[in-house]
Amino acid sequence: MKKKLILIFISAILTALAFPPYKLGFVAYFSPVLLLYLLDNVRAKEAFAIGYVWGSVFNMALLYGVLWATVPGTFGAIIILALVPAFQCWLYRIVANRSSVLGLILWPLIWTAFDYLRTFSEFNFPWSDFAYTQSYYLPLIQISEITGLYGVSLMVYIVNVLLFSAFVINVQHIKKKIILVTALCLPLIFYVYGLIRIPADSKPGNTRIAIAQGNIGPDIKWENGGDRLSYDTYINLTKQAAQNNAIMVVWPETAMPFYLLHDPAKYHALKSLVDSLNISVLTGIPEYEQVGKNEYIYFNAAALIRPGTYPIQTYSKIKLLPMSERIPFSGRFKILKDIHLGQADFSSGRKPVLFNLDSVKFATLICFESAFPGYCADFCRNGAMFLVVITNDMWFGPSSIPYQHAQMSIFRAIENRVPVVRCANTGVSMFIDSWGRVSNQTKTFVPALEINDVQPAQSSSMYNRYGNWLPMICVVITAFIIAFAFLGRKGYIG
Numbered sequence: 001m002k003k004k005l006i007l008i009f010i011s012a013i014l015t016a017l018a019f020p021p022y023k024l025g026f027v028a029y030f031s032p033v034l035l036l037y038l039l040d041n042v043r044a045k046e047a048f049a050i051g052y053v054w055g056s057v058f059n060m061a062l063l064y065g066v067l068w069a070t071v072p073g074t075f076g077a078i079i080i081l082a083l084v085p086a087f088q089c090w091l092y093r094i095v096a097n098r099s100s101v102l103g104l105i106l107w108p109l110i111w112t113a114f115d116y117l118r119t120f121s122e123f124n125f126p127w128s129d130f131a132y133t134q135s136y137y138l139p140l141i142q143i144s145e146i147t148g149l150y151g152v153s154l155m156v157y158i159v160n161v162l163l164f165s166a167f168v169i170n171v172q173h174i175k176k177k178i179i180l181v182t183a184l185c186l187p188l189i190f191y192v193y194g195l196i197r198i199p200a201d202s203k204p205g206n207t208r209i210a211i212a213q214g215n216i217g218p219d220i221k222w223e224n225g226g227d228r229l230s231y232d233t234y235i236n237l238t239k240q241a242a243q244n245n246a247i248m249v250v251w252p253e254t255a256m257p258f259y260l261l262h263d264p265a266k267y268h269a270l271k272s273l274v275d276s277l278n279i280s281v282l283t284g285i286p287e288y289e290q291v292g293k294n295e296y297i298y299f300n301a302a303a304l305i306r307p308g309t310y311p312i313q314t315y316s317k318i319k320l321l322p323m324s325e326r327i328p329f330s331g332r333f334k335i336l337k338d339i340h341l342g343q344a345d346f347s348s349g350r351k352p353v354l355f356n357l358d359s360v361k362f363a364t365l366i367c368f369e370s371a372f373p374g375y376c377a378d379f380c381r382n383g384a385m386f387l388v389v390i391t392n393d394m395w396f397g398p399s400s401i402p403y404q405h406a407q408m409s410i411f412r413a414i415e416n417r418v419p420v421v422r423c424a425n426t427g428v429s430m431f432i433d434s435w436g437r438v439s440n441q442t443k444t445f446v447p448a449l450e451i452n453d454v455q456p457a458q459s460s461s462m463y464n465r466y467g468n469w470l471p472m473i474c475v476v477i478t479a480f481i482i483a484f485a486f487l488g489r490k491g492y493i494g
Contacts, residue, residue, distance in 0.1 A: 008050060017061075035054055108158045119375075141436065147463065148467075150373075211440070211450045212251050215427075216230050255285075278307050286298065321368045427445065
């Protein structure tokens with residue numbers, strides 16, 4: 001038992017280290033092989049336990065930064081998130097007990113299927129997809145324009161199975177060579193495809209945008225006088241952006257820690273500045289709506305304020321962070337609303353919004369929303385020519401989470417072949433072109449103003465047109481394999 005626990009810890013921690021910011025993505029190809037080894041020839045119940053311990057250690061090592069935001073919420077999330085690999089390991093073992101070959105076929109399919117299905121649940125937290133371990137290998141992940149990030153994840157999972165088959169299962173020498181060559185060729189094929197696809201030079205952009213990184217900490221932002229400091233900081237950065245001919249400046253999530261649209265004095269002062277500088281401001285704001293007598297609902301929102309007589313456009317965040325911005329199922333079960341784990345009390349926005357910047361349309365993703373490939377693709381499918389991500393990752397302190405979050409935007413750019421403008425209160429802020437190439441990346445916990453000429457997208461990708469076709473195929477095949485195993489277990493199939 002002690003040996004198993006040590007191997008579980010080694011596998012889980014190595015796998016977590018494969019994720020940003022450590023640039024150890026190659027580790028993801030072999031660290032889960034230890035997990036497969038531990039699951040070999042065990043009962044399904046034991047497989048569930050192994051998967052749960054592995055999932056707990058992995059998620060704690062990956063998401064320790066959430067402790068800065070909420071300690072109870074972190075442990076609540078870990079308890080729930082660990083159920084996913086536990087359930088996957090349990091199903092894998094049930095199928096493998098029926099047929100070891102079928103079990104190995106199932107492994108990469110079920111992990112990819114759950115990566116996808118996880119985006120729809122009340123506990124939707126698609127943070128640990130293995131594709132993100134490869135985010136620093138830009139040519140290798142260009143296949144995402146066809147498959148979404150799921151194609152990269154599936155490839156990594158397949159290599160895991162191939163290495164397990166070669167080194168753990170007793171196979172003939174010639175078969176072992178074939179398996180190892182296949183394991184090497186898979187990522188190599190992806191890499192060569194990317195080298196062919198990435199253009200040598202990037203086209204100069206025609207839409208000058210500025211990113212304002214205010215670096216205002218929580219100990220100041222939400223205290224008395226913090227609203228004035230925030231306002232003055234971003235006004236000064238906006239003036240600098242206007243001097244450099246930017247047509248829009250992006251402020252981060254909740255850059256204004258007050259209800260800007262319900263404060264006539266502050267709003268009119270900002271609108272006057274926007275008019276005088278002839279620059280649009282996209283800012284994160286808290287927003288509310290009265291739904292009854294003395295009853296309000298609150299939103300995490302973004303507002304675009306343009307010079308002239310253009311109306312204000314607003315968008316309220318739809319994808320809320322479980323355990324941090326909402327308690328799962330609290331909208332259905334009133335009793336859950338009374339649970340307080342340090343989370344905010346936001347409601348989901350009602351509909352997606354495309355912002356208009358002259359002749360260019362763009363979408364704004366608030367914080368966690370940039371982790372959802374399909375959600376981002378929907379915006380682009382409906383006409384967004386670039387994506388803006390505004391976030392406030394200061395809550396996660398000097399941890400790895402701000403870097404993990406930032407690397408996700410690289411996939412969103414490649415998947416949809418659109419530029420991404422990312423603005424974070426304390427970093428990481430950056431510009432990403434349609435091929436995932438990063439420029440003007442800021443350091444964390446320093447104020448910064450970055451300006452770049454963005455080239456709005458004029459065409460779409462296969463993934464953008466056809467969506468999540470690959471993970472849906474994985475879901476269907478997974479369901480058939482599991483059904484076959486369960487029917488065989490019950491004696492319906494010989």
